[in-house]
Amino acid sequence: MKKEYKNTNQKGGKAVPSMLSWSADEKERLSLVLSWIKSTAKKKDAPDGIAELAGIAAAQEKLYKAVTDGSWAAMSADEKCRMNKAIYGSLEVDAYEKSIINPDVSARAYGNAYAMVISALGRELVETTQYLMRGIRKPFLYACELIAEIYGHIEFDGIDRGIKQSLYYYAHDYCREYVSFRMYEIHEVPFGKPIEEIIRRAASDESALYDYGLPVSDNVINVYRFLAKQPQKTIDEMARTFVNGFIDSFETMRIDRAPKKTVAFDTYFGFERVTARMIDFFREEGLEPKLYLTSNLLVYACAFLQGGMGGTSINRQYAYDHRRNYLLVLQRPMIEEILESCRVNYEAYKEECAAYAGIAAQEVYGVPDISYVNKKAVPVLKGRGSEFFNELRSRSADLCEKYEPEENITFSIISYPVPTVGDRFEEVFRETIVCNNLPNKKYKAIQQKLIDVLDLGAFVTVTGRGENETNMKVMLHTLTDPAKQTNFENCGADVNIPVGEVFTSPVLTGTEGLLHVMKVCIEGITYKNLRIRFKDGMITEYSCENFPTEAENKAFLKEVLLADQETLPIGEFAIGTNTVAYAMGIRYDVQEKLPILIAEKTGPHFAVGDTCYSRAEDHALYNPDGKEIIARENEFSAKRTTDPAKAYTNTHTDITIPYNELGEIVVHAADGTVIGTIIREGRFVVPGTEELNVPLDELEKEQ
Numbered sequence: 001m002k003k004e005y006k007n008t009n010q011k012g013g014k015a016v017p018s019m020l021s022w023s024a025d026e027k028e029r030l031s032l033v034l035s036w037i038k039s040t041a042k043k044k045d046a047p048d049g050i051a052e053l054a055g056i057a058a059a060q061e062k063l064y065k066a067v068t069d070g071s072w073a074a075m076s077a078d079e080k081c082r083m084n085k086a087i088y089g090s091l092e093v094d095a096y097e098k099s100i101i102n103p104d105v106s107a108r109a110y111g112n113a114y115a116m117v118i119s120a121l122g123r124e125l126v127e128t129t130q131y132l133m134r135g136i137r138k139p140f141l142y143a144c145e146l147i148a149e150i151y152g153h154i155e156f157d158g159i160d161r162g163i164k165q166s167l168y169y170y171a172h173d174y175c176r177e178y179v180s181f182r183m184y185e186i187h188e189v190p191f192g193k194p195i196e197e198i199i200r201r202a203a204s205d206e207s208a209l210y211d212y213g214l215p216v217s218d219n220v221i222n223v224y225r226f227l228a229k230q231p232q233k234t235i236d237e238m239a240r241t242f243v244n245g246f247i248d249s250f251e252t253m254r255i256d257r258a259p260k261k262t263v264a265f266d267t268y269f270g271f272e273r274v275t276a277r278m279i280d281f282f283r284e285e286g287l288e289p290k291l292y293l294t295s296n297l298l299v300y301a302c303a304f305l306q307g308g309m310g311g312t313s314i315n316r317q318y319a320y321d322h323r324r325n326y327l328l329v330l331q332r333p334m335i336e337e338i339l340e341s342c343r344v345n346y347e348a349y350k351e352e353c354a355a356y357a358g359i360a361a362q363e364v365y366g367v368p369d370i371s372y373v374n375k376k377a378v379p380v381l382k383g384r385g386s387e388f389f390n391e392l393r394s395r396s397a398d399l400c401e402k403y404e405p406e407e408n409i410t411f412s413i414i415s416y417p418v419p420t421v422g423d424r425f426e427e428v429f430r431e432t433i434v435c436n437n438l439p440n441k442k443y444k445a446i447q448q449k450l451i452d453v454l455d456l457g458a459f460v461t462v463t464g465r466g467e468n469e470t471n472m473k474v475m476l477h478t479l480t481d482p483a484k485q486t487n488f489e490n491c492g493a494d495v496n497i498p499v500g501e502v503f504t505s506p507v508l509t510g511t512e513g514l515l516h517v518m519k520v521c522i523e524g525i526t527y528k529n530l531r532i533r534f535k536d537g538m539i540t541e542y543s544c545e546n547f548p549t550e551a552e553n554k555a556f557l558k559e560v561l562l563a564d565q566e567t568l569p570i571g572e573f574a575i576g577t578n579t580v581a582y583a584m585g586i587r588y589d590v591q592e593k594l595p596i597l598i599a600e601k602t603g604p605h606f607a608v609g610d611t612c613y614s615r616a617e618d619h620a621l622y623n624p625d626g627k628e629i630i631a632r633e634n635e636f637s638a639k640r641t642t643d644p645a646k647a648y649t650n651t652h653t654d655i656t657i658p659y660n661e662l663g664e665i666v667v668h669a670a671d672g673t674v675i676g677t678i679i680r681e682g683r684f685v686v687p688g689t690e691e692l693n694v695p696l697d698e699l700e701k702e703q
Contacts (some may be wrong), residue, residue: 015348019138019181026141032644033144034061038362040151047154049100049118052090053147056125059086060140061308063213064132071497077207081524087129088215090122091318101126103321103377105567115377117163120298120325121147127297133213134194134570138177139297146170157531171298171329172337178299179341185292186305187352189262192291195309196279198293202272209269212293212309217271218396219312219367222419223270226426230273234433238416239277241437242497246360246412247285248440249494253410254621257483260357263287269311271416278360287357302326303338304396307359310416316370327379330388339395346403357407364427365595366421369526374552390564397615397650407619415595416495424588431584435598438580440492443499444624447577449688451502451623453676455479457667459625460573462604464516465681468661471536472513472606474506474573477631486627489612491574500578500601504631505569505611508537515606517657519592520599523562532608539567539608551565561608563651569636571614571652572607575678576600582630583695596654604665604679605656609649611637659696 034057038449040046041054063083066072085092090099100106101122107115108557124146128139150163185191195212204207206224209216227235228698250257263282267275278597279289294310313319346353416432419425454460457476464470479485494501515532539562543554562568578601585591585602594602613632617640621629640647665678677685684692
């Protein structure tokens with residue numbers, strides 16, 4: 001199976017990935033392998049799952065033919081939907097219960113030890129669909145050959161380690177070809193033109209949502225139909241807010257915009273009217289959008305190359321089951337192959353990397369909560385697998401930093417709800433627009449009042465009220481020149497939209513206590529009764545109530561919240577000031593569904609992991625009042641000068657205490673004397689911040 005990677009075609013001085021070529025030999029290989037899969041699936045004693053995979057491959061063949069002969073373009077939305085479901089139907093909640101792509105199903109047929117290999121075949125196959133839509137057949141060929149190789153092994157030699165070896169060599173031997181192709185997708189701006197054409201079509205034609213070749217969820221369809229009814233003024237306002245936030249971030253972060261030429265898009269399907277205008281507005285600002293789709297092919301999961309445009313999941317349990325497929329192939333040679341492949345391609349695109357401005361990410365919230373099921377066949381992060389993963393993540397981040405230094409790029413993130421947020425979706429959407437458009441200048445002036453008090457203290461205490469048992473002590477850096485220095489950044493609506501927070505990187509030594517949140521949604525996962533205890537700024541204990549047993553909960557938190565590390569430092573302490581967003585959450589009963597992007601503005605929050613200034617600590621930053629923000633590092637990130645490999649955790653997760661669970665935030669002198677109070681019983685008490693309480697008072701009158 002091993003194949004030599006070659007990259008010989010040239011275009012404009014850059015190598016054109018061999019993934020884009022298609023020879024008579026490859027055409028014959030595809031014909032032969034599809035014939036084998038189909039004939040094997042028809043046998044009375046066919047191995048479990050081959051018939052389902054053969055059906056998916058046949059549907060993909062049919063799709064490719066429709067695209068290439070022109071009949072696809074003439075189809076209605078319903079016709080395109082049926083073809084899309086013929087490929088992705090196995091992933092939908094009900095069908096997934098019987099699908100070989102489900103680890104539980106494959107485990108019943110092949111045992112826990114080999115179930116994920118079989119399940120991974122289906123994921124790999126469906127992930128090639130988007131490329132078939134653009135006439136790129138090699139990923140489909142390679143996935144089909146992998147299926148034939150593994151099922152051929154099962155048929156003739158039985159189920160043994162041979163199938164694991166086949167999956168490993170598939171990932172290892174095609175690694176360079178896949179990485180080269182992905183880098184080409186990301187950095188060659190003209191290659192994204194077909195994606196832009198789909199965006200433009202979909203802005204006025206719902207059927208074009210299926211032209212991406214990715215699954216289209218009900219949320220995508222319904223948010224699309226909602227936006228189709230909105231006046232152009234609203235669409236332009238949404239797009240302009242986002243683009244302006246990105247552009248303003250250059251000044252905020254003091255980054256030279258002159259050499260920047262491109263901006264990456266990470267947006268959701270269904271928002272095409274908004275996305276099309278964002279493209280227009282970015283071009284007016286001299287930035288060309290890089291448009292590419294998200295892909296979960298195995299190599300991309302290993303190489304952290306999964307970003308891009310996509311839709312809301314049609315089955316979150318499916319995504320959860322396959323979240324660690326990379327562990328199936330993560331061995332020492334694979335790590336080196338990934339890193340070398342990435343290094344070669346970063347070097348080839350170093351000019352493009354230098355011209356890259358950053359990422360514009362539009363997120364969604366309101367996807368229904370789910371109680372994930374931990375399945376025995378799913379690989380667990382432990383032992384050498386855990387060591388390999390953390391090493392790869394750290395070295396990949398270092399490599400990226402070399403070519404795209406954090407101090408030279410910016411970003412902007414905004415979020416909108418999807419219809420499953422609740423019965424009052426349209427009202428929530430309109431209120432979210434209001435939150436996203438709150439006036440920057442006004443909030444920064446109010447937030448400066450908070451900073452003026454905070455900068456007088458040596459430490460801050462944060463306590464909960466009611467059932468919330470939070471009791472945290474947060475140590476602050478010493479200001480050697482208070483007239484010119486500050487500990488807290490005055491954050492407006494640029495990188496993180498909406499407006500509304502002041503934040504700092506605490507001193508770890510002496511920072512301690514319990515952080516407790518009854519319920520909070522972080523990156524689509526709702527944590528229940530989350531408790532984290534700290535000593536000298538490091539996590540010492542953690543628990544939640546997401547799963548039936550303590551062991552399951554600890555394993556879950558270690559993987560998802562601690563990023564499979566034994567402990568993490570506090571990287572950030574912040575005070576959110578967006579009481580408008582908080583009131584919206586309570587008023588429409590969506591508080592627990594708010595994304596951390598908005599939720600972090602609705603109370604104080606702590607981030608575990610790296611600081612907000614990770615890998616850019618030596619880049620000076622200033623508040624609007626001209627004071628330098630000196631709290632850009634802590635004792636953990638300070639290791640970058642002595643032991644760089646131990647300076648970063650490569651994760652940063654915000655955890656917010658909402659106002660209704662908040663007791664007090666108090667500023668203290670070094671001897672413990674109270675200097676001032678920021679919040680008492682969920683209300684701001686610093687003179688000049690009274691306006692922040694207006695939405696809270698109005699909400700109280702309504703209830």
